[in-house]
Amino acid sequence: MTNWEECLTEAGCRITASRRAVAQVLLDISAPISPQELFELGTLIHPKLGLVTVYRTLALLESLGLVRRIHRDDGCHAYLSSSPGHRHALVCRRCGQAVEFRGGDDLETLARRVEATTGFQVDDHLLQLAGLCPGCQDR
Ligand SMILES: [Zn+2]
Ligand SMILES: [Zn+2]
Structure with missing residues (x-):
């Protein structure tokens, strides 16, 4: 997910502080992370980050192939940075x-x-x- 800013710009999406915080958390982890966990870590970077924005950003990054959804044994989903x-x-x-x-x-x-x-x-x-x-x- 190294060139995520480029991919977002090419797709016509703005680089906001919220999106940057979500991307930064994803780039720092090696184990898949739940939206809630991502939200908690993301607010340390960008205190105004909202949980709904986390979900929307994950959906956007997933549609661009920059994030992968991981299926967990407990039936929940977690997310991991990816490349197209x-x-x-x-x-x-x-x-x-x-x-x-x-x-x-x-x-x-x-x-x-x-x-x-x-x-x-x-x-x-x-x-x-x-x-x-x-x-x-x-x-
Ligand atoms: Zn292991
Ligand atoms: Zn295959």
Whole structure:
């Protein structure tokens, strides 16, 4: 999410103090963060930040591919900074740390098989991997 200011400007969006605070928090974390947690940390940077603005900014950044929504085991969503392009997240089950990896033709074989059996035309997928990060494997 390094060039988020550029992406926002190109999309015709203003760089406000609130958006800057949200982006700054996202750039500082390595584990996905909930909107509430983001709001609390964001107000330390920009005291006038509002929770509704946090949600709106997350939706905007997600639509630009700068933020990824992470599905958590408890059914809630958390957010992680991302970069545009075909990417997926890998989340550690124990410590919650997440990294992204580049997707490719990862699900092509599966998609073609599903098309053949269902008659659907498949053109998108959601994929998130879970496991233990190197640090948690050692413990
Ligand atoms: Zn871990
Ligand atoms: Zn993929």
